[in-house]
Amino acid sequence: MPEAAAPILYTFRRCPYAMRARLALSSARLAVRVREVVLRDKPPEMLDASPKGTVPVLVLESGEVIDESLDVMRWALAQADPEGWLSADAAETDALIAQNDGPFKRALDRYKYPNRYEDEGADPLENREAGLAILQDLSERIAAHGGQLFGPAPTLADMAIFPFVRQFAHTGLDWWESAAPGPVKTWLAGHKDSARFRAIMAKYPQWAPGAAEPALPVAG
Numbered sequence: 001m002p003e004a005a006a007p008i009l010y011t012f013r014r015c016p017y018a019m020r021a022r023l024a025l026s027s028a029r030l031a032v033r034v035r036e037v038v039l040r041d042k043p044p045e046m047l048d049a050s051p052k053g054t055v056p057v058l059v060l061e062s063g064e065v066i067d068e069s070l071d072v073m074r075w076a077l078a079q080a081d082p083e084g085w086l087s088a089d090a091a092e093t094d095a096l097i098a099q100n101d102g103p104f105k106r107a108l109d110r111y112k113y114p115n116r117y118e119d120e121g122a123d124p125l126e127n128r129e130a131g132l133a134i135l136q137d138l139s140e141r142i143a144a145h146g147g148q149l150f151g152p153a154p155t156l157a158d159m160a161i162f163p164f165v166r167q168f169a170h171t172g173l174d175w176w177e178s179a180a181p182g183p184v185k186t187w188l189a190g191h192k193d194s195a196r197f198r199a200i201m202a203k204y205p206q207w208a209p210g211a212a213e214p215a216l217p218v219a220g
C-alpha cells in the first residue's frame with residue numbers, strides 16, 4: 001500500500017486519456033492512490049479539485065491539481081524517467097500526439113459512436129478510412145524506426161497514442177485484422193500484451209469516501 005500522503009489519481013479504467021496517465025505514472029514508479037470513477041456518477045471530491053469533470057485528475061500532496069492527461073504524463077516523467085520515454089525529439093512527439101488527439105480522435109469518435117454525431121462528415125465508414133489513413137503514416141514510421149515511433153523502444157508518443165489506436169481497433173476487430181497495416185498491428189498487439197498495460201488495466205470498484213485506495217501497480 002502507498003503511504004497515506006501519496007498523490008491521488010481519479011481515473012476511469014476504460015478511458016484512453018486515463019490509460020496514458022496511468023502508463024506514465026507506472027513507468028515512473030510513482031506511488032499513487034487510485035480512485036476509480038464512474039463517469040455518470042463523479043465524486044464531488046473530484047469535481048472540487050477539477051470542475052471541468054474529465055479524467056484523469058491527479059491531486060498532488062501539495063494540493064496542486066493536474067487535470068490534463070499529457071500534463072500528468074509529463075509531470076510523472078519529470079519525477080523519474082527510468083525507461084527514457086522523454087528521449088525522443090520533443091517537437092516531433094508533440095506533432096504526433098496533436099495528430100492523435102485532434103484528427104485521429106475525431107475520426108475515432110465518429111467511427112465508434114456514429115449516433116452521437118450529426119455533423120457533416122459523421123459517416124462511420126468515411127471516418128474509419130480517415131483514421132486508417134493516419135494509421136498508415138504511423139505504420140510506415142513504426143516500420144522505419146524498428147518497432148516503435150522513435151526507435152526500437154517506446155517513448156512518450158507511443159504510450160500516449162496506443163490506447164486510442166486500441167479503441168479504434170476494438171471498434172471492429174475483424175476489419176482491423178484484415179485491413180490494418182502489419183507494423184501498426186504488431187505495435188498495438190505488443191502494447192496490449194505488455195505486463196505494463198495489463199497492470200494498469202486492473203479492475204477496481206468505484207471509489208467512495210472511506211473506501212480503499214489501491215496503489216497503482218508499477219509492474220512492467
Ligand SMILES: N[C@@H](CCC(=O)N[C@@H](CS)C(=O)NCC(=O)O)C(=O)O
Nearest residue numbers: 015016017039053054055056068069
Ligand atoms: N483533454 C483531456 C480529455 C480527457 C477526457 O475527455 N476524458 C473523458 C473520458 S475518456 C472524460 O472524462 N469525459 C467526461 C465525461 O464523460 O463525463 C485530457 O487529456 O485529460
